[in-house]
Amino acid sequence: MAVPAYRGTNNLQSLRTPNTSRATLWRSKQPQFDSSHNLPEYLEAYQSASPPLASPVTLGVFSLIIINKAGGLIYQREFQAGLRNLSTNDYLVLAGTFHGVHAITRSITPKIPISQPAPFPATSSTGTTVPAASGYSYPNPGVPVSGLDYLETDKFRMTCFQTLTGTKFLLFTDPLTGHVDTIIQKIYELYADYVMKNPFYQIEMPVRCEAFDRHLGAWLRGRT
Amino acid sequence: MAAPPRHATMQSISNGGIAPGIDKPQTQQTQQAQLSQQSPGLRVPSNRKTIYDRHLNRSRNTELSRASFAFLFGEMVTYAQRRVTGIQDLEKRLNEQGYPLGLRLLDLLFYRSTSTSSSALSSSSTSSSPPNRPLRIITLLHLIHGPLWRLLFGRAADALEHSVSPDTPNEYMITDNDPMVNTYISAPRDMSMLNCAAYVAGIIEGVCDGCGFETKVSAHNQPTELWPSRTVFLVRFGDPVMEREKVLERAGVK
Numbered sequence: 001m002a003v004p005a006y007r008g009t010n011n012l013q014s015l016r017t018p019n020t021s022r023a024t025l026w027r028s029k030q031p032q033f034d035s036s037h038n039l040p041e042y043l044e045a046y047q048s049a050s051p052p053l054a055s056p057v058t059l060g061v062f063s064l065i066i067i068n069k070a071g072g073l074i075y076q077r078e079f080q081a082g083l084r085n086l087s088t089n090d091y092l093v094l095a096g097t098f099h100g101v102h103a104i105t106r107s108i109t110p111k112i113p114i115s116q117p118a119p120f121p122a123t124s125s126t127g128t129t130v131p132a133a134s135g136y137s138y139p140n141p142g143v144p145v146s147g148l149d150y151l152e153t154d155k156f157r158m159t160c161f162q163t164l165t166g167t168k169f170l171l172f173t174d175p176l177t178g179h180v181d182t183i184i185q186k187i188y189e190l191y192a193d194y195v196m197k198n199p200f201y202q203i204e205m206p207v208r209c210e211a212f213d214r215h216l217g218a219w220l221r222g223r224t
Numbered sequence: 225m226a227a228p229p230r231h232a233t234m235q236s237i238s239n240g241g242i243a244p245g246i247d248k249p250q251t252q253q254t255q256q257a258q259l260s261q262q263s264p265g266l267r268v269p270s271n272r273k274t275i276y277d278r279h280l281n282r283s284r285n286t287e288l289s290r291a292s293f294a295f296l297f298g299e300m301v302t303y304a305q306r307r308v309t310g311i312q313d314l315e316k317r318l319n320e321q322g323y324p325l326g327l328r329l330l331d332l333l334f335y336r337s338t339s340t341s342s343s344a345l346s347s348s349s350t351s352s353s354p355p356n357r358p359l360r361i362i363t364l365l366h367l368i369h370g371p372l373w374r375l376l377f378g379r380a381a382d383a384l385e386h387s388v389s390p391d392t393p394n395e396y397m398i399t400d401n402d403p404m405v406n407t408y409i410s411a412p413r414d415m416s417m418l419n420c421a422a423y424v425a426g427i428i429e430g431v432c433d434g435c436g437f438e439t440k441v442s443a444h445n446q447p448t449e450l451w452p453s454r455t456v457f458l459v460r461f462g463d464p465v466m467e468r469e470k471v472l473e474r475a476g477v478k
Contacts, residue, residue, distance in 0.1 A: 198410055
């Protein structure tokens with residue numbers, strides 16, 4: 001796939017970290033945000049354009065990439081014909097680059113100032129960074145910082161799902177595809193079943209499990 | 225064949241393992257129980273009822289987690305894979321892991337199959353009729369195909385066939401379309417001949433040997449379009465078994 005992945009960076013429409021938009025705290029603190037909207041504007045445009053989601057629409061799952069916790073590519077598969085092929089080396093570079101970008105997005109997740117009654121004017125005069133560190137917090141402190149969640153262009157939508165162990169699933173779908181979370185959850189389930197329970201799979205190494213390929217293909221075909 | 229001596233050693237081992245426990249006086253056993261209660265190794269429930277105090281039919285209809293079995297079996301395969309020279313060696317090791325299970329399973333199978341027919345739920349040793357041990361090959365194979373498979377996997381096997389070739393009248397085939405042990409296993413490409421159901425083949429071998437049928441059982445991949453992990457268990461009976469089979473047939477024993 002990944003044609004759009006490189007072309008699409010010009011008309012990149014949104015780069016969202018979930019912590020900022022999921023946070024109700026953020027919205028309530030900032031009245032210039034229209035809090036009646038649950039979704040950002042660009043998503044609403046897609047929602048109105050897309051058909052009503054009576055059935056789980058899988059218009060197109062383009063491609064799947066699995067990256068291990070060290071940033072190495074361990075699985076890559078395309079589900080539709082007609083995508084421009086990247087060389088294996090390019091895929092490895094793509095996986096490594098995304099791993100780095102993901103780490104960066106996690107560290108630049110914006111913090112908001114905590115509204116204090118301001119009884120501490122003395123601390124700032126000492127010149128330490130203590131007030132800055134304590135005076136800001138993530139919009140929703142209950143949600144851990146997850147970094148890049150999805151990236152959307154007019155050609156495709158790239159969803160990133162990170163497991164608790166640091167493995168990342170990158171799913172490239174059509175922007176109109178609904179229920180991407182469900183698809184990724186199912187892929188994670190298949191991965192846990194047919195890769196992690198396979199005694200011949202070496203952890204952190206490229207996935208070569210015939211049963212995983214078979215079930216993944218069968219399940220995605222069953223959906224479309 | 226090597227099977228009967230293996231059977232004998234297995235029995236002697238199990239006898240040797242049990243004997244010291246019987247010899248011990250009762251007081252020492254209770255002391256041991258108290259000791260093990262303190263040590264973190266063996267857990268004894270607070271009411272002193274261990275798994276050995278339960279009735280054998282208690283876990284009859286209970287089910288085990290498939291995932292935990294998959295992880296356990298995966299580790300067994302990994303363990304068997306250490307220091308093996310090839311695929312055949314690995315399959316032999318898996319077979320050897322299953323063999324003792326088959327021997328022991330046979331008693332449980334007979335016990336449970338008789339306690340359903342008779343109402344001897346109270347005690348096993350004094351049940352009125354001794355369990356029907358299979359004498360003929362076909363009865364034995366039906367026992368494996370049906371009750372044994374149901375005990376292990378919760379369903380009967382998919383097919384039972386006799387070799388059509390006149391050269392090998394001692395070969396029988398039991399087919400399982402989707403062996404439970406292979407559900408999550410995909411062998412690497414350079415080991416495509418490997419079938420981890422060799423473990424199940426070992427269980428079958430143990431059951432046959434326990435019944436007094438000298439056998440070699442092997443597992444083979446026979447994938448079809450619909451069943452990619454279809455497995456055929458090839459059961460080869462030894463020559464003495466075939467001779468006895470002829471005698472029994474003449475005598476009209478069923």
